[in-house]
Amino acid sequence: MAVKKSSSKNNLRSLEATGFYSDFQKEGCLYAALVRSPAPAGKIKSISAPELPENYFLYTSRDIPGSKTITANKTTTKSFGYGNVSYRGEPLGIIFGPDEETVYKLLDTVNINFDVENLESALHNVINNQTDEASNFKEFVEQINEMPSLDTVIDKSHVEENTNIEVASREIKYGLYKTLSVSQADAKIFEKADYTSTDTWKEKLLTPKWQETEGAFAYTEGEKIHVYAPTRWTAFTQKAVALALNIDESFVFIHKTKSAGIYPSGLVRTTQLAVQIACASWLSKKPVKLVLSQFEQENYMVPGVLTEITYRTALNKDGHLKALKILIDIDIGCTNPFAQEITDRIAIAATSYYKPENLYISAKAHTSKNPPTSISMQIIESQSFFAIENEIQKISNLSTIFPDELRLLNTESHRAFPFDIPTGDVQAVIQKALAESDFNRKYASFHMDAIDRAEKDSKPFFALPLRGIGVATAYIPSGYYGQTSFTNDAKIEVTLSADEKLVIHAIKPSEVIQDIWKSSAAEILQIPKQNIQINSDFPYDELPESPEDSYSTISIINELVKKCCNDIQKKRFHQPLPLTSKKGVPATSKSKWDKENFSGTPFYTTSFITTVVEVELDTYTYNEKIKGIWVTVDCGELFDEAAARRTLRLEIQQELNMLVKGKTVPCDAININFIQSNNKSGQVGGLIHNSLPAAFSSALSLALTTQLTEIPCTEDLLFKLIRDRTKEKNSTKKSEVKNEANEDSKKSDSKGASE
Amino acid sequence: MKIPVTLNGNKIILDAHSDESLMRVLHKNGCPSVKSGCSSGFCGACTILLDDKPVASCKVPAGIVRNCDIVTLDYFSKTEEYTTIMSGFQKAGIKLCGYCTAGKVFSAYHILKMPKMPTRQEITDYVKALSPCCTDLETLVNGIIYAIQISNRRQKRG
Numbered sequence: 012m013a014v015k016k017s018s019s020k021n022n023l024r025s026l027e028a029t030g031f032y033s034d035f036q037k038e039g040c041l042y043a044a045l046v047r048s049p050a051p052a053g054k055i056k057s058i059s060a061p062e063l064p065e066n067y068f069l070y071t072s073r074d075i076p077g078s079k080t081i082t083a084n085k086t087t088t089k090s091f092g093y094g095n096v097s098y099r100g101e102p103l104g105i106i107f108g109p110d111e112e113t114v115y116k117l118l119d120t121v122n123i124n125f126d127v128e129n130l131e132s133a134l135h136n137v138i139n140n141q142t143d144e145a146s147n148f149k150e151f152v153e154q155i156n157e158m159p160s161l162d163t164v165i166d167k168s169h170v171e172e173n174t175n176i177e178v179a180s181r182e183i184k185y186g187l188y189k190t191l192s193v194s195q196a197d198a199k200i201f202e203k204a205d206y207t208s209t210d211t212w213k214e215k216l217l218t219p220k221w222q223e224t225e226g227a228f229a230y231t232e233g234e235k236i237h238v239y240a241p242t243r244w245t246a247f248t249q250k251a252v253a254l255a256l257n258i259d260e261s262f263v264f265i266h267k268t269k270s271a272g273i274y275p276s277g278l279v280r281t282t283q284l285a286v287q288i289a290c291a292s293w294l295s296k297k298p299v300k301l302v303l304s305q306f307e308q309e310n311y312m313v314p315g316v317l318t319e320i321t322y323r324t325a326l327n328k329d330g331h332l333k334a335l336k337i338l339i340d341i342d343i344g345c346t347n348p349f350a351q352e353i354t355d356r357i358a359i360a361a362t363s364y365y366k367p368e369n370l371y372i373s374a375k376a377h378t379s380k381n382p383p384t385s386i387s388m389q390i391i392e393s394q395s396f397f398a399i400e401n402e403i404q405k406i407s408n409l410s411t412i413f414p415d416e417l418r419l420l421n422t423e424s425h426r427a428f429p430f431d432i433p434t435g436d437v438q439a440v441i442q443k444a445l446a447e448s449d450f451n452r453k454y455a456s457f458h459m460d461a462i463d464r465a466e467k468d469s470k471p472f473f474a475l476p477l478r479g480i481g482v483a484t485a486y487i488p489s490g491y492y493g494q495t496s497f498t499n500d501a502k503i504e505v506t507l508s509a510d511e512k513l514v515i516h517a518i519k520p521s522e523v524i525q526d527i528w529k530s531s532a533a534e535i536l537q538i539p540k541q542n543i544q545i546n547s548d549f550p551y552d553e554l555p556e557s558p559e560d561s562y563s564t565i566s567i568i569n570e571l572v573k574k575c576c577n578d579i580q581k582k583r584f585h586q587p588l589p590l591t592s593k594k595g596v597p598a599t600s601k602s603k604w605d606k607e608n609f610s611g612t613p614f615y616t617t618s619f620i621t622t623v624v625e626v627e628l629d630t631y632t633y634n635e636k637i638k639g640i641w642v643t644v645d646c647g648e649l650f651d652e653a654a655a656r657r658t659l660r661l662e663i664q665q666e667l668n669m670l671v672k673g674k675t676v677p678c679d680a681i682n683i684n685f686i687q688s689n690n691k692s693g694q695v696g697g698l699i700h701n702s703l704p705a706a707f708s709s710a711l712s713l714a715l716t717t718q719l720t721e722i723p724c725t726e727d728l729l730f731k732l733i734r735d736r737t738k739e740k741n742s743t744k745k746s747e748v749k750n751e752a753n754e755d756s757k758k759s760d761s762k763g764a765s766e
Numbered sequence: 767m768k769i770p771v772t773l774n775g776n777k778i779i780l781d782a783h784s785d786e787s788l789m790r791v792l793h794k795n796g797c798p799s800v801k802s803g804c805s806s807g808f809c810g811a812c813t814i815l816l817d818d819k820p821v822a823s824c825k826v827p828a829g830i831v832r833n834c835d836i837v838t839l840d841y842f843s844k845t846e847e848y849t850t851i852m853s854g855f856q857k858a859g860i861k862l863c864g865y866c867t868a869g870k871v872f873s874a875y876h877i878l879k880m881p882k883m884p885t886r887q888e889i890t891d892y893v894k895a896l897s898p899c900c901t902d903l904e905t906l907v908n909g910i911i912y913a914i915q916i917s918n919r920r921q922k923r924g
Binding site: 112221269523 | 783786790793794796798801802803804805806808809811859861863864865866897898899900901902903904905
């Protein structure tokens with residue numbers, strides 16, 4: 012036992028990301044490509060490559076020496092597909108060799124044999140459906156054209172019967188929805204409401220083309236295997252590789268590499284790639300590198316999940332939200348081990364910080380034939396914010412209550428409302444952004460212009476540039492207490508040695524955060540910054556079990572670093588050095604969230620943002636231009652304002668690439684302000700992504716006098732919206748004319764009768 | 767195909783297909799700074815100096831670089847110009863992610879070499895297409911302006 016412990020302490024793994032996986036090279040490195048399923052369904056019988064030259068290899072699930080699956084949160088993912096195919100593009104094998112170009116050419120020669128019986132039965136079905144014999148070529152062609160489609164006759168018995176399986180759900184009821192049935196409550200609320208609105212909102216996340224595509228590099232060293240991958244869940248990757256290769260974890264060395272993506276994934280899908288490349292390297296005993304192509308990255312490594320959020324809103328004349336009925340449909344693709352957590356977080360954010368009198372949320376996550384998805388803590392709620400903010404803007408337009416008034420009216424707390432979001436000074440943040448952008452004046456002016464245009468029915472595509480302004484508010488949470496997948500076990504250890512050197516033992520964060528930690532520690536302990544080091548080495552069997560996002564929520568760790576330093580400072584002159592202080596999240600914070608009833612304070616803290624966007628749309632070219640973006644943020648105590656400002660500006664620039672498909676929307680001016688409330692300090696990263704798309708679509712909707720319900724925007728979508736609006740207008744006009752004509756004829760009829 | 771070139775000061779012969787992208791060839795030949803980004807020639811991750819001009823190597827077929835002088839960031843990072851540029855970037859608070867460094871550094875180098883002092887707008891126009899993966903446009907422009915200042919000061923001293 013003692014021997015094992017000492018070897019474990021010496022067998023360290025660094026959780027500091029060094030370099031990019033694609034930069035690592037070894038002599039004799041082989042290049043790999045994944046053999047993917049060409050069909051979305053079917054039973055695989057065999058995979059072979061008859062023309063494989065010397066020094067080129069093909070491995071499939073049959074070759075994996077250990078476990079053929081990866082299990083996370085009771086969700087199983089096949090390392091390489093076998094049996095029934097789950098989705099089009101599912102990796103079925105790996106082919107590799109010394110020349111990358113040749114490897115890609117060999118991909119086309121791989122034979123993937125599906126169960127022939129099914130094909131035969133399909134052909135039999137086609138023949139059976141064919142009754143008349145073709146007497147000549149013309150008839151034969153006609154018969155072929157009349158033949159039933161393969162979809163209707165193909166034997167689908169081998170295909171999983173139902174790919175649409177509900178894997179997670181959450182239902183939240185408040186107010187009348189709690190006491191009455193949903194239909195009864197609906198009838199009571201919506202029939203008597205002053206204003207009602209119903210719409211469905213969709214926000215699809217795009218993959219930026221300039222980031223490093225996913226992949227991994229592996230090589231063997233005797234009994235050891237080294238894998239380089241941009242993982243953020245090292246413990247899990249290490250375990251999965253060990254299980255797949257059927258070796259002890261102490262022989263697996265996962266080297267965490269940097270990730271240049273803006274939606275870092277690094278969880279199960281990265282682990283799957285790491286396992287695939289580790290198997291290739293282990294079986295061939297050669298260094299192997301796999302770099303996914305841009306096509307693979309865009310199609311099989313999609314960020315986030317596909318969500319459709321439908322709102323039914325009832326508003327009173329005084330501007331109070333009478334009810335929000337929210338139906339959330341989440342497509343998690345083939346698998347996602349974090350389905351419950353995603354569902355819960357989307358459901359919580361679906362009301363944002365608003366507190367309606369009655370609330371009903373039904374969120375359901377289901378599987379599909381799409382590629383598997385993952386979780387990115389930073390953008391998990393963005394789709395909800397896009398939906399709720401657009402809905403609020405829409406109901407504001409309907410009721411002609413100013414958007415800021417409507418928002419502030421609905422932040423007032425009701426008794427026993429399920430969620431208490433710890434936002435800071437909401438009013439100050441909204442008013443500052445609106446004042447800076449001169450929002451109310453512009454909004455009123457553009458709104459009147461839009462009504463005027465709609466009434467005059469002026470042709471929108473043959474007019475001056477259209478203008479609109481939109482506002483959106485959002486928060487970004489830190490430290491979610493309702494985690495279903497992992498425990499929120501953020502812990503930190505700080506040691507001050509006799510030579511006044513301080514070591515913070517934690518996963519290394521970004522350089523900006525490192526600087527903040529060092530500044531805080533130097534100030535508290537009165538030691539030079541150069542004396543502070545961050546150590547990210549862990550024994551291989553003591554790696555943090557949770558993914559880094561959930562483990563090292565920056566704002567929590569910031570607080571813990573301070574607490575540890577204060578603790579050491581208190582003891583420093585009474586006790587001999589070295590002194591070590593260990594801290595974790597206090598249990599009292601966790602108890603604010605009631606997991607069973609799904610209510611309370613779900614987050615440790617939040618940062619709050621209000622974003623205003625002014626848009627101009629050229630009606631001839633369909634080119635959008637942003638005249639200005641005004642942002643006000645409350646993230647509690649600001650450690651480094653310049654860095655926070657740079658982060659926000661960078662995120663705005665990144666977001667401008669994602670609003671319209673295939674285009675970067677130009678922006679004339681960016682104005683950023685901070686308000687420091689007494690709220691605990693939170694992160695700024697992710698705030699723009701949660702608010703800018705909604706503000707942009709609200710502004711564009713106002714400019715177009717129609718409702719834009721999805722992002723990213725496309726020229727086709729704009730054209731369709733305008734066309735449909737014009738059609739609607741024409742049909743209403745026609746029916747009005749018809750009614751008038753009917754009334755006139757009725758009048759003349761009655762006149763004639765009386766005469 | 768054998769392609770004689772001067773790579774980072776050394777005369778070597780590259781062994782590559784004539785239509786293979788120079789980016790892949792250089793990366794395979796021990797130049798990790800040449801990264802694969804958008805593969806459309808915009809993001810800058812694969813930028814190299816080809817006969818002292820910054821070019822996107824993803825769009826250059828290996829067959830046309832016969833006898834050319836190629837400098838990658840791996841070599842350029844040892845030069846004085848690099849130190850000047852990085853000092854300017856540091857002053858502006860730029861912390862590069864490492865993936866886009868070549869595009870940003872070589873763009874700054876090109877601007878620094880311009881015979882006349884460019885305006886802020888000219889610098890912005892030159893670098894605005896680069897990927898916004900770690901540095902926003904305004905901060906990058908500030909970094910380049912600081913680099914110009916540092917370079918001018920050094921030249922005066924020299």
